[in-house]
Amino acid sequence: MKIRFMSLASGSSGNCYYLGTDTYGILIDAGIGIRTIKKRLKEVGIPMEHIVAVFITHDHADHIKSVGVLGENLFLPIFATSLTHVGINRSYCMTQKLGISAKKLEKYQPLTIRDFTIESFEVPHDGTDNVGYCIEADGKTFCFITDLGQITPTVEKYILKANYLVIEANYDAEMLKMGPYPPYLKDRIASCTGHMCNADTAEFLATHWQPHLHYIWLCHLSKDNNHPDLAYKTVEFRLKDVGIIVGKDVELCALKRSMPSELYTFE
Numbered sequence: 001m002k003i004r005f006m007s008l009a010s011g012s013s014g015n016c017y018y019l020g021t022d023t024y025g026i027l028i029d030a031g032i033g034i035r036t037i038k039k040r041l042k043e044v045g046i047p048m049e050h051i052v053a054v055f056i057t058h059d060h061a062d063h064i065k066s067v068g069v070l071g072e073n074l075f076l077p078i079f080a081t082s083l084t085h086v087g088i089n090r091s092y093c094m095t096q097k098l099g100i101s102a103k104k105l106e107k108y109q110p111l112t113i114r115d116f117t118i119e120s121f122e123v124p125h126d127g128t129d130n131v132g133y134c135i136e137a138d139g140k141t142f143c144f145i146t147d148l149g150q151i152t153p154t155v156e157k158y159i160l161k162a163n164y165l166v167i168e169a170n171y172d173a174e175m176l177k178m179g180p181y182p183p184y185l186k187d188r189i190a191s192c193t194g195h196m197c198n199a200d201t202a203e204f205l206a207t208h209w210q211p212h213l214h215y216i217w218l219c220h221l222s223k224d225n226n227h228p229d230l231a232y233k234t235v236e237f238r239l240k241d242v243g244i245i246v247g248k249d250v251e252l253c254a255l256k257r258s259m260p261s262e263l264y265t266f267e
Contacts, residue, residue: 001115001138005164005264008032008040010219011257014062015146017166019135020050024114027054027070028133028144031062034069044263048074053113055105055120056080057146058127059087068094071101079103079111081120087128107131121158123148126193134158140266142166146220149192151204159204162213164266169202169218169235169254170195171225179225195220198231202238209244215264218254228254 001021008016014032018025018041025046030037038048054070056078057063067088071078073096080088082104089097105111110119115138120131125147132145132155143162145155147170159165176186176197189195205216218231232254236246246252255261 001267003137003140003142003266005142005266006040006044007166007217007219007255007261008037009258009260010146010255011221012062012223013258014065015220016066017144018046019116019137019142020046021115021137024050024052026113026116026118027051029057029063029146030054030066030070031060031064032066034066037066037070040260043260046263051076053077053079053103055118055133056084056088057123057132057144058125058130059084059091060127060147061091061093063146064088064091065093068096068098071098072096075101077101077103079105079118081105081107081129081131083129084127084131119158121154122152123155124150124152124193125195126188126191132158134161140164148196149194150196150200156204156208160208160210164215164217165213166217166219166255167201167205168196168220169198169226169231170220171197171222172227172230172234173197173199175230176222176225181224189222189225195222198226198234199238202235205235206238206242206244209239209242209250211249213250215251216253217261218252221254221257223257228256 006018017028117136142164
């Protein structure tokens with residue numbers, strides 16, 4: 001079975017990821033416009049009709065912008081925790097509230113959608129309720145962790161399972177420190193319920209790398225406090241320090257904030 005992955009957008013302006021097969025797929029988050037979602041899928045030959053479900057990590061606007069249309073107009077099931085669903089329907093960006101399309105999931109309780117086994121787990125972030133996703137299909141394990149302030153033992157457990165890992169590298173600590181954000185926002189970003197910096201993500205990956213981890217995608221890069229080359233090099237150099245060579249031992253990519261990635265195919 002071919003498993004295909006694509007980032008449609010990854011950043012504070014909007015997040016949306018696709019994971020699927022040749023005939024169907026799911027979305028992780030839907031924080032960009034519905035027209036953009038349709039357009040970017042169509043550009044790589046994926047019709048919207050192939051989407052069978054949407055899974056939400058948390059209720060911040062950059063992750064839920066289009067869930068109302070996807071759920072209530074396109075009749076797709078929108079999976080999230082009970083608390084996240086409450087937060088979604090309270091959000092200012094939800095001009096169309098979720099009704100029958102809202103499907104509740106329980107953390108640590110796997111559910112099956114066709115060939116995918118999907119398990120959510122708690123991550124530390126300042127949304128209403130926040131999860132990452134561990135998705136198994138055809139012997140391959142994908143892990144999505146898009147927003148978190150620190151890597152807890154729970155998060156670590158799921159990362160260590162991954163063959164394919166989407167993980168946050170939101171900001172460079174020095175850029176954040178010297179940048180224009182007000183002190184309260186800098187403190188929020190750098191807190192244990194905020195976001196991960198490049199160096200902390202790099203340090204974890206270097207000290208916890210497993211030979212079965214084949215791909216790392218760095219996600220949710222800040223527009224003002226990071227740069228794709230900086231995030232990439234920070235992780236690449238730290239991996240090299242411990243003898244892990246990017247391009248040989250593992251593949252590494254810093255995802256673009258507002259542009260799609262290539263469509264990756266894994267057999």
